[in-house]
Amino acid sequence: MPQKVNVKKLSAPVKTSTGRVSTGIPGLDELLEGGYVKGSTILVTGGTGTGKTTFCAQFIREGLKKGEPGVYITMEEDPEDIKEDLKRFGFNFERFEKSKVFSFVYQNPFEISDISSTIVDAINSVNAQRVVIDPVSLIGMYMKDPAVLRKRLFEIIRLLKKTGATTLITSEILDNEIGERSGGSLSREGVTEFIVDSVLVLNLFGVGGGITRSILIRKMRRTKHGTDVYPMEITSKGIAVKKE
Ligand SMILES: Nc1ncnc2c1ncn2[C@@H]1O[C@H](COP(=O)(O)OP(=O)(O)OP(=O)(O)O)[C@@H](O)[C@H]1O
Ligand SMILES: [Mg+2]
Structure with missing residues (x-):
């Protein structure tokens, strides 16, 4: 049974805002009227x-630079590997973990009934304004009934909204x-793209032995965004x- 979570207990602000949250990606804020809509949920998808x-x-690092606490919830099997990968880019989050403005959390995708409390506890532990769940798709790997999966994802996104954090x-x-799309869906689960506020699609094409990368802002509610x-x-x- 999924655990009931009392979102009123959340210490993060529970209100909608029209403010913008910087993305941390050079060149992207100006395509989004200054950044993501504060408190919104954004799907980052791609091969x-x-x-x-x-x-x-x-996105998390940008927040930490500005004094906005963040949490990174991963469902990948080896969170330490992810930390090591990020160190290669010069992202070292350990000092922020020590000063309790950042938390890196592993959620076992098999124990999905706990995800709501994992999210709420992680947010509360640092009073997070920025949240990442990477990858949410692992939930779907262990849930065979599409209706149940859809309901679960919907609940998670509604919970995230109530926290007031940008996610x-x-x-x-x-x-x-070579990066050509083989299916019609924008997510592995096939539903997430419809229940989030925004969808960013990262692409990769193999051209003449090299790799070309691109980004498409597929949707962003309440935003006049770049369309190339x-x-x-x-x-x-x-x-x-x-x-x-
Ligand atoms: N120093 C670097 N310079 C250029 N490209 C790099 C560098 N380090 C990593 N990359 C590229 O970044 C890619 C990894 O990016 P990342 O792990 O963020 O992708 P992902 O979409 O999360 O992948 P996954 O499917 O494993 O979750 C590598 O495959 C590599 O192509
Ligand atoms: Mg990844």
């Missing part, structure tokens, strides 16, 4: 290796070896949207 984890980590969640688009497919790069400093 494997398109940069989803790096993208989310930059990035990741999923995958299944694609072939924008070139994007990953370097040793992380992700940036390039000016054409």
Whole structure:
């Protein structure tokens, strides 16, 4: 049975706001009227290796730089591996964990009944304003009934909204070896894209032995956003949207 969570206990603000939250991705804020809508939920999706984890980590790092606490909830089997990957980009979150403004949390996707309390506890532990769940799709791997999965994802997103935190969640688009999309869905679960406020699609194409990356703002409610497919790069400093 999913645990009932008393969201009133949350110490984060429970109100909607029209303010903007900077993305932490150079070149992206100006395509989004200044950033994400504060308190909204954004799906970051794309094929494997398109940069989803790096993208989310930059969002958290940006918050920490500005004094906005954050949590990173991962369902990947080896959270330490993720931390090591991020260190390569110069993202070292340990000092923020020590000063209790950042928490890195592992959620076992098999124990999905606990996810609501994991989210609330993690947010409360640092009074988080920025939250990442990477990848939310692992929930779907262990839930065979699509109706139950849809309901569960809906509950998670509603809970996140009530916290007042701005949240990035990741999923995958299944694609072939050169990055061409093989299915019609924007998420592995096939429903998340419809219940979030915004969808960002990261793409990767193999061209002549090299890799070309891009980002598409597929939807962003309450925002007059850029509508092109924008070139994007990953370097040793992380992700940036390039000016054409
Ligand atoms: N120093 C670097 N310079 C350029 N590109 C890099 C560098 N380090 C990593 N990358 C690229 O970033 C990719 C990894 O990005 P990331 O882990 O954020 O992607 P992801 O979409 O989360 O992947 P996954 O499907 O494993 O979850 C690597 O596959 C590599 O192509
Ligand atoms: Mg990843």
